[in-house]
Amino acid sequence: DTAVSQTPKYLVTQMGNDKSIKCEQNLGHDTMYWYKQDSKKFLKIMFSYNNKELIINETVPNRFSPKSPDKAHLNLHINSLELGDSAVYFCASSPQGTDTQYFGPGTRLTVL
Amino acid sequence: GENVEQHPSTLSVQEGDSAVIKCTYSDSASNYFPWYKQELGKRPQLIIDIRSNVGEKKDQRIAVTLNKTAKHFSLHITETQPEDSAVYFCAASIDSGYSTLTFGKGTMLLVSP
Numbered sequence: 351d352t353a354v355s356q357t358p359k360y361l362v363t364q365m366g367n368d369k370s371i372k373c374e375q376n377l378g379h380d381t382m383y384w385y386k387q388d389s390k391k392f393l394k395i396m397f398s399y400n401n402k403e404l405i406i407n408e409t410v411p412n413r414f415s416p417k418s419p420d421k422a423h424l425n426l427h428i429n430s431l432e433l434g435d436s437a438v439y440f441c442a443s444s445p446q447g448t449d450t451q452y453f454g455p456g457t458r459l460t461v462l
Numbered sequence: 463g464e465n466v467e468q469h470p471s472t473l474s475v476q477e478g479d480s481a482v483i484k485c486t487y488s489d490s491a492s493n494y495f496p497w498y499k500q501e502l503g504k505r506p507q508l509i510i511d512i513r514s515n516v517g518e519k520k521d522q523r524i525a526v527t528l529n530k531t532a533k534h535f536s537l538h539i540t541e542t543q544p545e546d547s548a549v550y551f552c553a554a555s556i557d558s559g560y561s562t563l564t565f566g567k568g569t570m571l572l573v574s575p
Contacts, residue, residue: 440505449496449558453498454505456505
């Protein structure tokens with residue numbers, strides 16, 4: 351069973367397009383996250399949601415908009431994609447009361 | 463906010479040797495310190511973690527030590543094997559479920575047969 355899943359695994363698109371990445375967890379966790387991992391492998395937190403409510407929003411361009419329809423899902427929509435958005439995006443989740451995080455398989459986004 | 467420094471950025475060892483990766487953190491309120499292993503093209507996976515009420519934790523060939531006074535913690539891998547080759551990340555947080563992990567920049571460990 352895949353505990354934290356993401357779709358798609360690969361995403362190749364043109365500059366200026368709008369795209370979405372979906373994340374689902376079946377662990378019953380309350381908190382979900384989006385991270386960006388650049389070519390230097392640095393893991394940078396973008397957003398955190400707890401029970402569908404935004405609790406952390408780092409300095410991320412407002413072209414990035416997270417949406418949590420329920421506590422098992424956290425999607426990431428990106429408008430007007432730029433070359434610098436190319437990266438691997440990881441979703442993660444953690445149980446109530448702890449920051450122990452479990453990561454999804456990642457989505458490799460390539461903007462041409 | 464929290465700042466986590468990790469050293470070295472790359473580490474090459476021979477199979478069977480020990481490997482040590484060190485991290486320092488800045489926020490004295492941090493009390494949770496996990497370590498993640500990321501193989502090429504894969505997700506980061508939690509391998510061990512420690513909370514500030516203990517100074518050392520072991521799991522087979524892996525151990526983590528914590529010095530809260532000095533604000534540093536280390537990962538020790540003994541009897542390294544080629545399958546230990548990966549990028550290792552340390553992280554720190556206040557472990558409330560409402561804060562988040564601050565990651566170090568990673569250490570690429572290469573174990574040569």
